[in-house]
Every structure is written in C-alpha cells, then in structure tokens.
Amino acid sequence: MATGITVSNLTKRFGTTTVTKQLDLEVAEGEILVLLGSSGCGKTTTLRCLAGLETPDEGTIRFQDKAVFDSGSRLNVPTHKRNIGMVFQSYALWPHMTVRQNIAYPLKVRGLRQAVADGWVDRAADLVHCGDLLDRYPAQLSGGQQQRIALARGLVARPELVLLDEPLSNLDAKLREQVRTEIRELHQELGFTAVLVTHDQDEALALGDRIAIMRDGKIEQCAPPDRVFTEPATEYVASFIGMSNRIEWTRADGGWRCETGGRLGLRDLGEVADDKVVSRIRPEDMRIHRSRPVEAGHSVVFDATLVTAAYGGRHVDVTVQAGAARLHVRAGSGDEDAWIRTLSPGSPLVVSTPLASLHTYPA
Ligand SMILES: Nc1ncnc2c1ncn2[C@@H]1O[C@H](COP(=O)(O)OP(=O)(O)OP(=O)(O)O)[C@@H](O)[C@H]1O
Ligand SMILES: [Mg+2]
Structure with a gap:
C-alpha cells in the first residue's frame, strides 16, 4: 500500500524567516520523489512538515484524499497517526538500545505487538542485510551499518510513506552506491511512496521517479530525471544538474x-x-x-x-x-x-x- 501526497500553498516561517513559500508539490502513489536543492533551501523543513514535526503557518497537506494538515480549519494530525517511516540525515539511532530494540521502536510506539511476534524486526534487518547485527549496540557498528539500521527502522512498520533526509550522505562512494541499490530494491519490493532529500545530482538521477529542484523555499522544476537532465527549465536548474x-x-x-x-x-x-x-x-x-x-x-x-x-x-x-x-x-x-x-x-x-x-x- 502507498499514499499519494498533495501539498498546496505551504508556507513555514521561523520568526521573520520564511522558509517555504507557498510551496505546491504532488507525489504520486508509490513514487519516489527526490527533493534536490542547495543547503538551506528548505528541504528538511518541508520533510518535517510532511511528517508533522513542524507546524506550517499556511497551506494544506493531504495524504491520498485525507487532509493531515489544514491551516484554515486548524487540522493537524499528529506524527504518530500519519503512518510515516522516517530516516534522518544523522542516523539518530538510540545509543542505549541494541539494534533489535532500535528497529523495533516504531512498532512499539504504534503498539504493533503482533508484528514483533510475527518477526517483522528480523525481516526488516534481513532486507538491509544486517540480520547478524541484531544484538549489537550502535557504537559497535560501522557508519554504513548504522545507516542501514536506520533504513530498517524507517521501513519496519511497513509505512505507506517513507521520508528520507540525505540517507546516504555519510557513506563512502562504494557503500553509497550499494545502499542506493538497496533502497531501489526495497522500494520495488514494498511499494511505498517516498520523498527523499539529497544535494547529490547523481543520487537524484538514480533514485527519483521524479526530481523536484527546490530553490529558496519553492520548487523550480518537478519532472522525471531524463527531462530535468536534458531540458532544465531554468538556469538555476541547469547549474544544479551539472x-x-x-x-x-x-x-x-x-x-x-x-x-x-x-x-x-x-x-x-x-x-x-x-x-x-x-x-x-x-x-x-x-x-x-x-x-x-x-x-x-x-x-x-x-x-x-x-x-x-x-x-x-x-x-x-x-x-x-x-x-x-x-x-x-x-x-x-x-x-x-x-x-x-x-x-x-x-x-x-x-x-x-x-x-x-x-x-x-x-x-
Ligand atoms: N528551528 C529553526 N529555527 C529557525 N530557523 C530554522 C529552523 N530550522 C531551519 N531553519 C532555517 O530554515 C532554513 C531552511 O532550513 P532546512 O533545514 O530546511 O534546509 P535544508 O534545505 O534541509 O538544508 P541542508 O541541505 O543544509 O540540510 C535555513 O535557513 C535554516 O537556518
Ligand atoms: Mg537538511
């Protein structure tokens, strides 16, 4: 199962700084949409608004035909009711928990005890080839292993929507390519909708069904990778795409x-x-x-x-x-x-x- 997303007119301010400016964005069911843009353009803020971790000032966010945020009617569905898997830029694993406990955490929060009993944790660990690491603590893992555990934790509850914030940024070139392939395979297998943030154009081209190039709180162009690559809509997009x-x-x-x-x-x-x-x-x-x-x-x-x-x-x-x-x-x-x-x-x-x-x- 997957959720399509419709974001309309999304504005988020921090004090006097307006970070997203009447942003519109559509993500189709089962699609991987890549948000590509330079540092500070508002990518993480946009993801956090989708997750319900930030409250936008204006606009609406709909998952399928259900609104999860609407500034007009003051509707704001809390994060834990949005059925989202998140993979943060810093892996954000709990240092005092084992790998097994870390991966199981989203199931525990959602009260999915049966899923734990049914072996969803082992299954998620196997998907990222980390089934033999379940009893270790994060400090006993390499950076790449931690990154994959974070991915397993983001996917374990079989969410309809996965939000990934620079999930590969801390990996070396070889591992980055390997995990990139794993994300593609997991997506084919599980069929979730994903919004993935990166500032790496190769990653965007390889992973995105569509790429949204973000500049200064707005989307400059949103199109399939080959379109963005061969027909950049603006000079900014052209410069960003190499x-x-x-x-x-x-x-x-x-x-x-x-x-x-x-x-x-x-x-x-x-x-x-x-x-x-x-x-x-x-x-x-x-x-x-x-x-x-x-x-x-x-x-x-x-x-x-x-x-x-x-x-x-x-x-x-x-x-x-x-x-x-x-x-x-x-x-x-x-x-x-x-x-x-x-x-x-x-x-x-x-x-x-x-x-x-x-x-x-x-x-
Ligand atoms: N909690 C906050 N309070 C005040 N300003 C913030 C806050 N969070 C983000 N900002 C500002 O909002 C802008 C966008 O930040 P955001 O983290 O969304 O950027 P980003 O596109 O994810 O950048 P990066 O690629 O560096 O991660 C930045 O100017 C940042 O300083
Ligand atoms: Mg960011």
Whole structure:
C-alpha cells in the first residue's frame, strides 16, 4: 500500500524567516520523489512538515484524499497517526538500545505487538542485510551499518510513506552506491511512496521517479530525471544538474558576442527576444583542440589558455580561461587526448561545443 501526497500553498516561517513559500508539490502513489536543492533551501523543513514535526503557518497537506494538515480549519494530525517511516540525515539511532530494540521502536510506539511476534524486526534487518547485527549496540557498528539500521527502522512498520533526509550522505562512494541499490530494491519490493532529500545530482538521477529542484523555499522544476537532465527549465536548474559552464551573450552587429571572445549568428541561439542571454553547458559536452578545427559548423569555438588538468581515471577535468570566462571541459584520458596532460599552465588551446549543447536562458 502507498499514499499519494498533495501539498498546496505551504508556507513555514521561523520568526521573520520564511522558509517555504507557498510551496505546491504532488507525489504520486508509490513514487519516489527526490527533493534536490542547495543547503538551506528548505528541504528538511518541508520533510518535517510532511511528517508533522513542524507546524506550517499556511497551506494544506493531504495524504491520498485525507487532509493531515489544514491551516484554515486548524487540522493537524499528529506524527504518530500519519503512518510515516522516517530516516534522518544523522542516523539518530538510540545509543542505549541494541539494534533489535532500535528497529523495533516504531512498532512499539504504534503498539504493533503482533508484528514483533510475527518477526517483522528480523525481516526488516534481513532486507538491509544486517540480520547478524541484531544484538549489537550502535557504537559497535560501522557508519554504513548504522545507516542501514536506520533504513530498517524507517521501513519496519511497513509505512505507506517513507521520508528520507540525505540517507546516504555519510557513506563512502562504494557503500553509497550499494545502499542506493538497496533502497531501489526495497522500494520495488514494498511499494511505498517516498520523498527523499539529497544535494547529490547523481543520487537524484538514480533514485527519483521524479526530481523536484527546490530553490529558496519553492520548487523550480518537478519532472522525471531524463527531462530535468536534458531540458532544465531554468538556469538555476541547469547549474544544479551539472551544467557548470556559464556564458553570457550580448546581441551585437547582427549576431551574438560573448565575454569569451566567441561569436554566433543571430539564429544560432534559437528564437530569443532578449538582448542579453545566458548559455549553460556541461563539461562533458565541450571538446579541446590544439588549434581551431577546420570543420566548425554548428558549433561555437573559443580560444583559451590552460589553467589546470586534473586526471580522473577515465577522464581528465580541464579548466581553461577563455576571455573573461573560466570553462570546464571533461576530456577523455585515452591516447588521443594524452597531449592535454603534457601541456603546461598558460598554454594556448581551443575549446568548442556543439550549438545543440547550449542551454540558453534569459540573463
Ligand atoms: N528551528 C529553526 N529555527 C529557525 N530557523 C530554522 C529552523 N530550522 C531551519 N531553519 C532555517 O530554515 C532554513 C531552511 O532550513 P532546512 O533545514 O530546511 O534546509 P535544508 O534545505 O534541509 O538544508 P541542508 O541541505 O543544509 O540540510 C535555513 O535557513 C535554516 O537556518
Ligand atoms: Mg537538511
């Protein structure tokens, strides 16, 4: 069983600070919605409002067709009656309880004695591959094990809705990928609805059925991962989803001119009404050349100088200075591109990007 969520007009203030601003959000039944946004934009506050741990100032929250919060009628269903599993950013395990007692805690709070007798605790521990750790205390576990116990505790009561606040942030890269897969598998098996907070774009792309990019207390775009990745709705979303290169264009002499010294024809940026626009480009979509490519049709080309080249295994992250702009290029590390790492800082080179890789927004 799963619960859909409808949040309308949600405003939450702390003193004079307004954290969420008339926020609207829909989460479909059985969906994993990822809330992605920079530090302080209101992600945890939004989750806590859903959980009933914060009281919003305005708005409504509905689970399926039942309101759990309504500022108009002063309805506020308490946390323990919302049937939610929570996994906090800090694992928040009880240090004086064993793993078994920690996982069993939500069952105890809800008075689900029969569930304990029926082995739900062991089942939850098995789901996260921690069945052999039940008699230990949290201090006797690695960080990754603690994280998985927190996950088991969030899921043990088989809630219809699971709220996860940066559940993987404290794990190393390998474990993060492993637990990420486990969350996906658990979701397929149990079918709950989930809202998961992260600031990691890879995690958002891998886990979300849809991603909501949050900025300053509002949702900028909410769409499936491939849509967000290929068609960011705003420049902010583009920057958040990995398009770290930013180029400003000004209309001049019947074309477009930019601070990097690049020039484009009037039609090259598509139909644009403004006189100043900004393009965002992924480092993966830029190329490095020793000299100006002969065939440069349908691309934009900049003269640049090398700043740094950092080896990354299969790729090399190259930073160049092009006019007033610093640009980042992810180049290959194979034989063909080996020359890049032999250059010394300050060496002249040329960078290019296909016009189709420019994502252009009003400045
Ligand atoms: N109890 C509180 N009292 C006053 N201000 C608060 C309180 N809780 C959060 N805030 C403020 O609300 C804003 C949003 O906080 P929130 O914890 O929701 O951010 P976040 O998006 O989860 O950030 P992070 O990624 O750093 O966890 C911040 O400016 C924070 O300082
Ligand atoms: Mg937070």
